[in-house]
Amino acid sequence: MVWNPQTYLAFADERTRPAGELLARIPDEHPARVIDLGCGPGNSTALLAHRWPRAHLEGLDSSPQMLEQAHKSGVTAHWIEGDVAAWRAHEPYDVIYSNATYQWVGDHEHLLPRLMGFVKSGGTFAFQVPHNMDAPSHALMREVAAQGPWAGKLANVREIAVLKAEAYYDVMRPHALGVDIWETEYLQVLHGEDAVYHWVSGTGLRPFVQALDGAEREGFIAAYKAKLNAAYPMRADGTTLFPFKRLFAVARK
Ligand SMILES: C[S@@+](CC[C@H](N)C(=O)[O-])C[C@H]1O[C@@H](n2cnc3c(N)ncnc32)[C@H](O)[C@@H]1O
Numbered sequence: 046m047v048w049n050p051q052t053y054l055a056f057a058d059e060r061t062r063p064a065g066e067l068l069a070r071i072p073d074e075h076p077a078r079v080i081d082l083g084c085g086p087g088n089s090t091a092l093l094a095h096r097w098p099r100a101h102l103e104g105l106d107s108s109p110q111m112l113e114q115a116h117k118s119g120v121t122a123h124w125i126e127g128d129v130a131a132w133r134a135h136e137p138y139d140v141i142y143s144n145a146t147y148q149w150v151g152d153h154e155h156l157l158p159r160l161m162g163f164v165k166s167g168g169t170f171a172f173q174v175p176h177n178m179d180a181p182s183h184a185l186m187r188e189v190a191a192q193g194p195w196a197g198k199l200a201n202v203r204e205i206a207v208l209k210a211e212a213y214y215d216v217m218r219p220h221a222l223g224v225d226i227w228e229t230e231y232l233q234v235l236h237g238e239d240a241v242y243h244w245v246s247g248t249g250l251r252p253f254v255q256a257l258d259g260a261e262r263e264g265f266i267a268a269y270k271a272k273l274n275a276a277y278p279m280r281a282d283g284t285t286l287f288p289f290k291r292l293f294a295v296a297r298k
Pocket residue numbers: 048060061064082083084085086087088089105106107108111127128129130143144145146149150248
C-alpha cells in the first residue's frame with residue numbers, strides 16, 4: 046500500500062499532537078534504546094529524539110516513501126525498512142513506542158504481547174491508535190463502498206483494525222506491571238473545501254481508492270465526498286469540525 050508523505054503531512058500538527066501526548070505519559074528519564082514503530086516521515090521520531098537526545102534511537106517503517114521523507118527530516122535516528130508484523134528485536138529496548146500505526150497491522154491479541162516481549166524489565170511499551178471506526182467518516186466509507194458498481198472490488202478491502210479499551214487491557218495486563226489506557230476526542234478544526242476528504246485520503250481511505258482506477262475511482266470519490274460534506278458541513282467561518290477519537294496505552298514492564 047503506497048503512502049504519500051506530503052498528503053499525510055498536510056495535517057502534521059493534528060497528527061503529531063497525540064504523539065506528544067503519548068510521549069508525555071512515558072516515565073523513563075534516560076532510556077538507552079528506543080524504537081518508533083511505524084515512524085512515518087519522522088514526525089513522531091523527532092519528539093523522541095528531542096526528549097532523549099542520548100538514546101540509541103531507531104525508526105522503523107514499511108513504506109520507502111515515508112522513510113525517504115524521514116531521512117530528509119534531519120532527525121538523528123537509525124531508519125529501518127521493515128514490517129512490524131514480522132519484526133523481531135535483536136536486543137531488548139527500554140522504550141517501544143508507536144503512534145498511529147498498529148491499526149494497519151491488526152491481530153493485536155498476538156501482536157502486542159509479542160512486541161512487549163522485546164521491552165526490558167522496567168521499560169515501557171506505549172502506543173496510540175485512532176478509535177473512530179464508528180464515526181461517519183468511516184461508516185460512510187463502508188456504506189459507499191458497498192453500494193456502488195465498485196462493490197465487488199471493494200468487498201475485501203482491509204480496514205483499520207482496533208480493539209475496545211477493555212480488550213487492550215486484558216491483552217496487555219498479563220505482560221505488564223500495570224497498564225494505563227485512555228481515550229481523547231479531539232475536535233479538529235479543518236480548513237478549505239472537502240476538508241474531511243483530504244484528511245482521510247492521507248490515511249484510512251487509501252486502501253479503497255487504491256483498489257479502483259479511472260472512472261470508477263472518480264465515481265467512488267465523488268459519492269463519498271457528497272456524503273462526507275453532508276455529515277460534516279462547512280461552518281460560517283469556513284472551517285469544518287471533525288471530531289476524532291484516539292486511544293492511548295502505556296504499559297510498564
Ligand atoms: C499514520 S502513519 C504514522 C506516522 C507517525 N508515527 C506519526 O505519528 O504521525 C502510519 C505509518 O505506519 C506505517 N505502517 C503501516 N503498516 C506497517 C507495518 N506493517 N510495518 C511497518 N510500518 C507500517 C506506514 O507506512 C505509515 O508510515
